[in-house]
Amino acid sequence: MASDAQTVERAAKPPAPKAAAPAKPVSLKSAGGRQVTLQDRYVIFPDRPYPELTTAQTPAVVAEDPMTPGEVRAALICHVDPLPRIDVMDKVKGLARPGLTQLAAFGAVDWPGTDGQRLAVIINPPQGGRLVPSGAVKFTPMGADQLLEQVVRPVVTGLTEMFHRNQTHRGIRPDNLFFGDPTRTRIVLGQSVTAPAGYYQPPGFETIECSTADPDGKGTGTRAEDMFSLGATMVSLLMGHVPGMGLSDDEFFAARIEKGSLDAFIDPREIPRDLIDGLRGLMADDSRERWTLEHFKSWLEGNRVTAPRSFSVARSHQGFDFGGKKYWSAPALALALTRKSDAGIKALESGAVLDWMKRSLPDNTATDALTAVLAEYEVAGSGASDQVLLSKASVAMDPSAPIRFGGFAMRIDGIGPMLVSGQRKPGGVQAVTETLKSNIPSFWLSSQPKHVNRGVGLNAHLEKLGRWVTDTGPGAGIERCLYDLNPNLPCRSPITGGRWVSDPSQLLPAIDAVASAGGMGRQPIDRHIAAFLASRSHADTTQLLGLMQQQGVDEHSAVGTLRLLAELQQSFKAKPLPGLGNWCADLLKPVIETFHHRKRRGKLLEVTMAVARSGNLPALLKLIDDPQFKKVDRRGFEKAKEEYAMAEAELSAREKGTARRVEDARRAGREAAALISSGLAVITVGLMLLIRWL
Amino acid sequence: MAVSKAPAPPAPIPGKPPPDLAKGTGKSVVWLLGGLGGFAMVAIGLGSPTLLVFMIIGFAPTVAAGLIDRDPERHAAIAVGAMSLGAMIPMILGQLTARSGSGYSVLSDPFAWLTVYGAAAIGWAVHTTVPVIVVMFSDMRAEWRRRELQKRQEELVEEWGDEVTSKKTPPARAPARATSS
Numbered sequence: 059m060a061s062d063a064q065t066v067e068r069a070a071k072p073p074a075p076k077a078a079a080p081a082k083p084v085s086l087k088s089a090g091g092r093q094v095t096l097q098d099r100y101v102i103f104p105d106r107p108y109p110e111l112t113t114a115q116t117p118a119v120v121a122e123d124p125m126t127p128g129e130v131r132a133a134l135i136c137h138v139d140p141l142p143r144i145d146v147m148d149k150v151k152g153l154a155r156p157g158l159t160q161l162a163a164f165g166a167v168d169w170p171g172t173d174g175q176r177l178a179v180i181i182n183p184p185q186g187g188r189l190v191p192s193g194a195v196k197f198t199p200m201g202a203d204q205l206l207e208q209v210v211r212p213v214v215t216g217l218t219e220m221f222h223r224n225q226t227h228r229g230i231r232p233d234n235l236f237f238g239d240p241t242r243t244r245i246v247l248g249q250s251v252t253a254p255a256g257y258y259q260p261p262g263f264e265t266i267e268c269s270t271a272d273p274d275g276k277g278t279g280t281r282a283e284d285m286f287s288l289g290a291t292m293v294s295l296l297m298g299h300v301p302g303m304g305l306s307d308d309e310f311f312a313a314r315i316e317k318g319s320l321d322a323f324i325d326p327r328e329i330p331r332d333l334i335d336g337l338r339g340l341m342a343d344d345s346r347e348r349w350t351l352e353h354f355k356s357w358l359e360g361n362r363v364t365a366p367r368s369f370s371v372a373r374s375h376q377g378f379d380f381g382g383k384k385y386w387s388a389p390a391l392a393l394a395l396t397r398k399s400d401a402g403i404k405a406l407e408s409g410a411v412l413d414w415m416k417r418s419l420p421d422n423t424a425t426d427a428l429t430a431v432l433a434e435y436e437v438a439g440s441g442a443s444d445q446v447l448l449s450k451a452s453v454a455m456d457p458s459a460p461i462r463f464g465g466f467a468m469r470i471d472g473i474g475p476m477l478v479s480g481q482r483k484p485g486g487v488q489a490v491t492e493t494l495k496s497n498i499p500s501f502w503l504s505s506q507p508k509h510v511n512r513g514v515g516l517n518a519h520l521e522k523l524g525r526w527v528t529d530t531g532p533g534a535g536i537e538r539c540l541y542d543l544n545p546n547l548p549c550r551s552p553i554t555g556g557r558w559v560s561d562p563s564q565l566l567p568a569i570d571a572v573a574s575a576g577g578m579g580r581q582p583i584d585r586h587i588a589a590f591l592a593s594r595s596h597a598d599t600t601q602l603l604g605l606m607q608q609q610g611v612d613e614h615s616a617v618g619t620l621r622l623l624a625e626l627q628q629s630f631k632a633k634p635l636p637g638l639g640n641w642c643a644d645l646l647k648p649v650i651e652t653f654h655h656r657k658r659r660g661k662l663l664e665v666t667m668a669v670a671r672s673g674n675l676p677a678l679l680k681l682i683d684d685p686q687f688k689k690v691d692r693r694g695f696e697k698a699k700e701e702y703a704m705a706e707a708e709l710s711a712r713e714k715g716t717a718r719r720v721e722d723a724r725r726a727g728r729e730a731a732a733l734i735s736s737g738l739a740v741i742t743v744g745l746m747l748l749i750r751w752l
Numbered sequence: 753m754a755v756s757k758a759p760a761p762p763a764p765i766p767g768k769p770p771p772d773l774a775k776g777t778g779k780s781v782v783w784l785l786g787g788l789g790g791f792a793m794v795a796i797g798l799g800s801p802t803l804l805v806f807m808i809i810g811f812a813p814t815v816a817a818g819l820i821d822r823d824p825e826r827h828a829a830i831a832v833g834a835m836s837l838g839a840m841i842p843m844i845l846g847q848l849t850a851r852s853g854s855g856y857s858v859l860s861d862p863f864a865w866l867t868v869y870g871a872a873a874i875g876w877a878v879h880t881t882v883p884v885i886v887v888m889f890s891d892m893r894a895e896w897r898r899r900e901l902q903k904r905q906e907e908l909v910e911e912w913g914d915e916v917t918s919k920k921t922p923p924a925r926a927p928a929r930a931t932s933s
Contacts, residue, residue: 735834
């Protein structure tokens with residue numbers, strides 16, 4: 059599990075006893091080597107790393123904005139996995155406000171050393187370095203006053219701007235805070251857009267609900283998650299270490315469940331009196347009681363705001379022994395059961411878990427839910443999946459927890475990014491597929507308390523996803539879910555040649571470029587493109603079916619391909635596509651061959667090639683798919699065949715009737731001879747009589 | 753009340769060719785000419801045995817042609833007979849109109865025999881030559897038509913391709929799929 063990996067990573071790193079050293083200034087003087095230009099403006103230097111901003115998944119390099127010569131910019135180079143938050147980038151692009159790292163621009167660039175494009179995010183890098191070293195688990199504690207003045211107020215300003223734009227930050231933690239100026243007096247929030255929301259957040263900086271989700275599966279979350287992260291960051295900076303240091307993720311989770319997050323982080327008696335209310339407000343585990351930004355700002359201004367009291371948890375009076383450990387709450391046990399799935403399934407099937415819950419838990423809600431899940435499992439009999447049982451049992455025992463399936467854990471709004479990362483993780487896609495097939499998200503949704511915002515139409519959407527995932531047709535399948543759940547995910551088809559195609563309007567130019575380079579195969583559309591188009595342009599799935607025949611391209615699929623591409627070109631007013639046009643012309647040659655009239659066919663081929671070179675696909679379609687032309691050709695061909703057959707029949711009849719014809723001619727000749735002789739006789743007699751009598 | 757129907761015409765017997773009306777006509781002509789010749793011979797013979805002998809001997813080629821001709825219509829006899837008759841009539845008229853004291857006898861006139869047999873030879877020549885010419889013309893016409901048809905076929909292949917020669921109609925193409933928006 060990713061969370062385990064993070065634990066190991068944190069434990070392996072030596073603690074940094076002090077605050078991060080000031081960042082070594084990066085200058086443009088030595089900038090050289092290869093250059094990549096973004097949007098005809100920003101110059102990116104791929105060979106000049108920017109270590110201060112580089113993360114494990116996202117390299118950072120030096121960049122320059124010619125409009126502000128001499129000022130260093132950083133380019134964060136994103137790939138598809140982890141999936142960048144392009145929707146957030148759109149909203150905060152160009153936003154220059156105190157407390158925030160300015161995102162100047164972003165866009166796809168051809169990246170050297172790769173076979174395709176990457177998303178480059180240009181930021182104005184903070185000049186004073188990080189507040190604490192990246193990944194550090196221990197650092198110099200801060201005083202309350204310094205914390206409030208130097209950190210909290212700027213972060214609140216930055217968050218205000220984010221919230222004003224209806225965006226969440228989801229990356230508030232000590233090592234993502236930077237000094238915005240070289241004199242290290244002004245704190246700014248680092249960026250959090252190059253990976254899914256909360257991707258880099260250690261569990262301690264996430265709410266209990268998100269803390270056990272995989273990094274990709276934490277979901278967009280709400281402002282409440284940011285408020286909790288702010289509180290956790292404050293506590294961390296006060297303590298001088300990350301929350302839960304020395305505990306495993308699961309132990310820390312159990313402690314948070316049983317004591318409440320704040321009490322699990324720190325002994326409340328160690329919290330300065332001035333901060334206790336603020337931290338209780340921010341770190342309330344019940345999101346309904348957690349302070350909003352307005353509450354917190356009011357408290358910062360010295361107003362009295364009621365802080366929530368201690369966290370109440372359904373702790374049993376009797377522990378449950380599982381895997382050599384004792385568990386005191388249903389959520390902690392649910393997590394443990396899914397961690398050791400084989401033993402967990404046995405414990406559930408044996409009824410031991412249910413018995414313990416009935417016997418020991420004061421609240422019957424989870425017990426009743428688990429009873430229903432087990433009853434359903436028994437009714438289903440041998441056809442039921444153990445993993446589905448485990449997953450549903452986990453939801454029943456801890457409805458606020460992420461959906462857990464096959465070793466993966468995801469929030470309901472994190473299924474999309476989870477599916478993206480699942481492409482490279484063994485069993486990742488299958489886990490999400492099975493989750494959707496088994497309608498576990500719907501079950502999760504129906505298990506939520508009434509106060510949880512379930513989203514308008516979410517159930518209907520989940521039903522659609524469940525339907526698509528079992529549909530093997532084009533424009534459906536897990537690929538459809540992938541694009542539907544990730545509206546900004548670029549098309550993953552190899553046919554796009556690795557280009558960053560996140561909009562159908564970009565698809566044709568990308569394919570055109572590949573076609574121009576001769577990189578197109580015979581099959582123009584694969585499952586990814588079909589699903590991408592179905593999701594983003596509502597393309598006709600029946601049409602797509604014809605385009606995905608693996609056994610060659612027949613007349614229908616060729617014309618269908620052209621029709622779809624022409625429609626796309628027309629819809630998105632794409633520029634001329636000569637590469638694609640030529641490719642289509644090649645594809646259409648067999649179609650042209652079906653025209654019978656040779657001269658017209660030759661002419662059609664000639665005109666087709668000319669139109670194809672012009673890159674006008676609608677014109678090409680009109681030329682090829684002209685029903686009147688086809689009709690005339692067909693009728694003419696039928697008439698010609700008939701005429702040929704008649705000639706053939708006459709020739710054959712003549713061949714067979716030669717003897718008869720000769721005989722007839724001979725008889726006619728004899729008759730003619732008789733008549734001629736008779737005529738000659740009459741003429742002779744007449745002449746002689748005339749001579750004699752005259 | 754039952755309605756009696758007129759008897760249907762007899763159905764043609766399969767394999768048997770329909771009766772040749774031209775054959776009947778030819779026979780009629782033979783009988784007509786034979787009848788006329790016979791009547792003339794009798795009429796003239798009653799008045800002049802010389803002419804009767806002349807005509808009997810003069811029609812000998814006709815009789816011979818009629819005997820050797822396998823044609824039921826006896827076209828050879830008609831051709832030879834018509835020419836012989838045409839040659840004999842002036843001779844007979846010459847005999848009939850010769851003065852009684854002149855001693856002219858057509859039987860002893862070599863010119864008469866030459867004329868009569870020459871005419872018979874011409875009649876035979878016409879009978880043998882004309883059918884050959886007619887057959888030759890028929891062959892020429894048939895060849896012209898054959899070439900015309902073959903040329904048209906070549907033009908069709910040139911215009912429409914080899915598919916046009918197939919007897920089987922290629923399967924009709926399914927209509928293009930409708931585009932749905």
